[in-house]
Amino acid sequence: MQKIVEPCKRIENNGNIKILLKGTNIDHVEFELPEIRGFENILIKKKVHDIPRIASRICGLCHASQAIVSNKVIEDMYGITPPSQSIILRRILLIGELIKSHIMHYFFQSFPDLLKIINFYEISNPYELMQFDPQLTSSVFDLIKLGSEIDKIFGGRYVHLITCISGGVIYKPSQLNINLIRKLLQKGSSHAKYLIGNFIKLFSTKTPPISFDLPKINYLGLSNHGFYDRYKGKIVIKNYKNQLYFSEKDYQSYFNKDIGIFGVTFHQNNNIGLITGPIAREKINQISVIERIAPYFKTINENWNNSILFQNFLELIEVDHEIHQCLKLLNDDSLNKCYDLPDLGEIQKSEGIGVVEAPRGLLMHHYKIDQNESVIQAKLFIATEINIPLMNFMTLQYARNLYKKEAIDKVKKKIAQMIRAFDPCISCATH
Amino acid sequence: MELKILIISMTSCSGCISTLFSLDIFPQFFEKTKIAYFPFITDEEKLDIYDIALIEGCITQESQIRLIQEVRRAAKKVYSLGSCAAFGGIINLSKKKEGEPLSNYIEVDGIIPGCPPPSSLFGNCLINLLENKMIKLSNKNQCYSCPLRDGLDYEYKTKITDLIPNNRDFNSTQNPKCFLTRGILCLGPVTREGCENKCIIRGMPCEGCLGSPSKSLYSNIYNFLSLLNLSDDLKTYKGIFYRYSKPLLIKR
Numbered sequence: 001m002q003k004i005v006e007p008c009k010r011i012e013n014n015g016n017i018k019i020l021l022k023g024t025n026i027d028h029v030e031f032e033l034p035e036i037r038g039f040e041n042i043l044i045k046k047k048v049h050d051i052p053r054i055a056s057r058i059c060g061l062c063h064a065s066q067a068i069v070s071n072k073v074i075e076d077m078y079g080i081t082p083p084s085q086s087i088i089l090r091r092i093l094l095i096g097e098l099i100k101s102h103i104m105h106y107f108f109q110s111f112p113d114l115l116k117i118i119n120f121y122e123i124s125n126p127y128e129l130m131q132f133d134p135q136l137t138s139s140v141f142d143l144i145k146l147g148s149e150i151d152k153i154f155g156g157r158y159v160h161l162i163t164c165i166s167g168g169v170i171y172k173p174s175q176l177n178i179n180l181i182r183k184l185l186q187k188g189s190s191h192a193k194y195l196i197g198n199f200i201k202l203f204s205t206k207t208p209p210i211s212f213d214l215p216k217i218n219y220l221g222l223s224n225h226g227f228y229d230r231y232k233g234k235i236v237i238k239n240y241k242n243q244l245y246f247s248e249k250d251y252q253s254y255f256n257k258d259i260g261i262f263g264v265t266f267h268q269n270n271n272i273g274l275i276t277g278p279i280a281r282e283k284i285n286q287i288s289v290i291e292r293i294a295p296y297f298k299t300i301n302e303n304w305n306n307s308i309l310f311q312n313f314l315e316l317i318e319v320d321h322e323i324h325q326c327l328k329l330l331n332d333d334s335l336n337k338c339y340d341l342p343d344l345g346e347i348q349k350s351e352g353i354g355v356v357e358a359p360r361g362l363l364m365h366h367y368k369i370d371q372n373e374s375v376i377q378a379k380l381f382i383a384t385e386i387n388i389p390l391m392n393f394m395t396l397q398y399a400r401n402l403y404k405k406e407a408i409d410k411v412k413k414k415i416a417q418m419i420r421a422f423d424p425c426i427s428c429a430t431h
Numbered sequence: 432m433e434l435k436i437l438i439i440s441m442t443s444c445s446g447c448i449s450t451l452f453s454l455d456i457f458p459q460f461f462e463k464t465k466i467a468y469f470p471f472i473t474d475e476e477k478l479d480i481y482d483i484a485l486i487e488g489c490i491t492q493e494s495q496i497r498l499i500q501e502v503r504r505a506a507k508k509v510y511s512l513g514s515c516a517a518f519g520g521i522i523n524l525s526k527k528k529e530g531e532p533l534s535n536y537i538e539v540d541g542i543i544p545g546c547p548p549p550s551s552l553f554g555n556c557l558i559n560l561l562e563n564k565m566i567k568l569s570n571k572n573q574c575y576s577c578p579l580r581d582g583l584d585y586e587y588k589t590k591i592t593d594l595i596p597n598n599r600d601f602n603s604t605q606n607p608k609c610f611l612t613r614g615i616l617c618l619g620p621v622t623r624e625g626c627e628n629k630c631i632i633r634g635m636p637c638e639g640c641l642g643s644p645s646k647s648l649y650s651n652i653y654n655f656l657s658l659l660n661l662s663d664d665l666k667t668y669k670g671i672f673y674r675y676s677k678p679l680l681i682k683r
Contacts, residue, residue, distance in 0.1 A: 007470065009470050009473065009474045009475070009476070010470070010471070010472060010473070010474060011470075011471075012445055012471065013440055013443065013445050013471075014440060014470070034442070034492065035442065035491060035492065037442060037491075037522055037525075037528065038522070038525045038527055038528050041525050041526065041527055041528075042521070042522070042524045042525045044526075045669065046524075046670075047594060047668070049593075049594055049595050050594050050595075053638065054521065054524065057444055057446070057521045057546065058444060059444050059445070059446075060443070060444040060445040060446025060447065060448065060449040060450070060547065061445055061446075061449050063444075063446065063449075100449075100452070100453070104452060108471070108472040109471075109472070124474070125473060125474075125475075126461075126466060126469075126472050126473060127465075130461075141457075141458045144452055144453065145453070145455075148452070148453030152453070152550070156629055156630070156633045157547070157549070157550065157629055158449070158450050158453040158547065158550060159446040159449050159450050159453070159547045160446060160546060160547055162629060162630050162633040162635050163633055165595065165598070165601075165635075166598075167598045168598075170601045170633060170634045170635070171633070340602040341598040341601050341602055342598065343597070343598050343599055344597075344598060372664075426445075427443070427444045427445045
């Protein structure tokens with residue numbers, strides 16, 4: 001058996017493509033993570049109040065999701081609810097994070113692949129990419145800046161926010177800052193529209209390769225009574241005929257994990273048949289039916305609907321949708337009212353669970369603490385960890401088919417494109 | 432002539448690279464240099480020759496040592512980007528893992544510290560690099576520029592019992608006072624300034640992510656600890672005085 005290991009480029013952080021060749025066949029393909037950093041271990045014996053600052057450091061792209069979900073766990077243990085102003089601020093911080101994360105992935109990592117796969121147009125470096133459509137590039141930089149500025153103004157800095165604490169957000173936005181972000185969002189809305197239009201112009205009438213089609217799978221995500229909501233809702237596992245709704249408190253009836261070992265185990269479904277992230281959010285909550293968004297979907301060749309490459313389009317749609325959500329949140333009266341943060345008081349229960357939807361999908365933390373309010377067990381459920389088995393399954397099928405007619409070097413390059421379409425977050429996954 | 436740049440990650444959260452994309456100067460930095468090797472956005476497979484290398488993350492594996500040694504040979508200047516690369520970083524809170532700073536294995540030409548590096552400091556460092564100047568970091572501590580500092584004399588009489596303020600403190604309309612006088616641990620006295628006191632201004636104490644202003648972290652922390660009146664609980668709490676720089680303390 002011959003083993004080939006090669007770094008996968010244009011992804012967040014480091015990961016390898018591992019291929020095992022047996023004779024003239026590909027026996028195994030795996031996206032190999034360099035190591036597990038051990039945050040489930042790092043959190044042990046830490047005081048609950050200290051946890052969110054450390055948890056944020058799991059990921060520099062999904063930092064707001066990690067900090068906010070961590071605070072939700074602590075609030076669950078103390079039995080407190082943040083004031084409505086803080087909940088709005090947390091939603092805004094999650095939006096800032098998503099805009100930046102999705103746009104960085106779409107433009108720098110996936111867009112050159114789309115051009116290559118769909119339009120057979122080769123882009124060989126970031127400078128060629130930036131010159132491909134200067135207006136697109138300028139919109140991309142402006143949108144990255146928009147996401148960044150939202151988190152800097154409301155969260156205190158671009159990455160690893162200062163203001164997210166248990167009980168709420170320590171920031172009372174000034175009218176000046178609200179107006180500034182509103183202006184940036186309005187501009188951002190036209191940039192998002194340009195990016196979506198650009199996608200439609202370049203790709204909508206074409207058919208993505210069938211190899212990128214998803215098998216029959218289950219979709220995992222949050223749903224707030226059937227609506228798209230990344231802060232609050234029930235967990236949903238949906239397939240073409242059934243859907244299960246359950247509270248995060250009951251997750252152990254449906255899935256679980258071993259601490260310190262990579263991977264989440266789903267009791268009813270095998271992991272290969274499960275995806276979380278933009279595709280799952282769309283299948284569960286259907287933002288495509290929203291009046292303002294529906295026309296975009298009507299222009300897309302329906303062969304895209306079941307392709308992992310459709311995730312790229314959905315990222316742009318989510319950016320557009322969340323910009324509009326953010327504009328609504330800025331007009332919410334609660335944002336201007338002065339609310340006191342609740343006193344944490346006495347701890348109510350020795351374990352807590354929190355869930356949000358990070359840009360790449362469902363994110364859940366579960367902590368147990370002792371009588372000194374120190375963590376004795378931490379379980380972190382990460383979106384990329386959930387998606388990797390499906391990604392490995394699809395890349396294996398793809399590689400086997402390619403290897404019948406192409407050299408291994410080309411196979412490696414092509415399966416890297418599929419990996420990038422999944423947008424793996426390695427920092428999160430190597431928690 | 433445009434500078435040829437390499438940017439890579441070791442063991443990290445990618446937060447320093449994420450911050451790089453957010454900087455006001457990033458589009459110009461991109462245009463004015465030639466970012467030739469940056470696996471986050473380029474496909475380049477082999478190392479070439481570079482003017483500047485920025486390395487994020489700490490060293491946790493043998494293969495990373497070989498890689499940074501190769502980078503050292505390939506780049507005229509090598510900079511540690513962020514506190515993991517500069518001091519080892521937060522992974523050292525783990526009992527099972529150790530993350531070492533780059534300087535344990537290669538000579539670095541400078542550090543851009545912080546978790547993540549503060550935007551103004553990071554932006555200024557990039558400008559300096561573009562102008563072929565050395566990175567200058569302050570050797571003063573956080574207290575020097577702290578808005579909560581009242582007078583020059585510290586009296587560490589208050590028993591330090593908490594890691595962060597109580598939520599009641601955030602609701603108070605009174606002007607906040609120095610964290611240490613309120614019984615909250617603040618690492619400001621032993622931490623380099625350079626972040627415009629971002630955490631402190633937002634109401635949170637300094638965690639020490641910019642590292643020590645003096646070369647001797649050990650004597651710094653030791654002196655600070657000897658002055659503090661810590662609660663029994665905090666005396667045994669691990670990781671608060673060296674959250675981002677434990678390897679430097681051990682190396683002593």
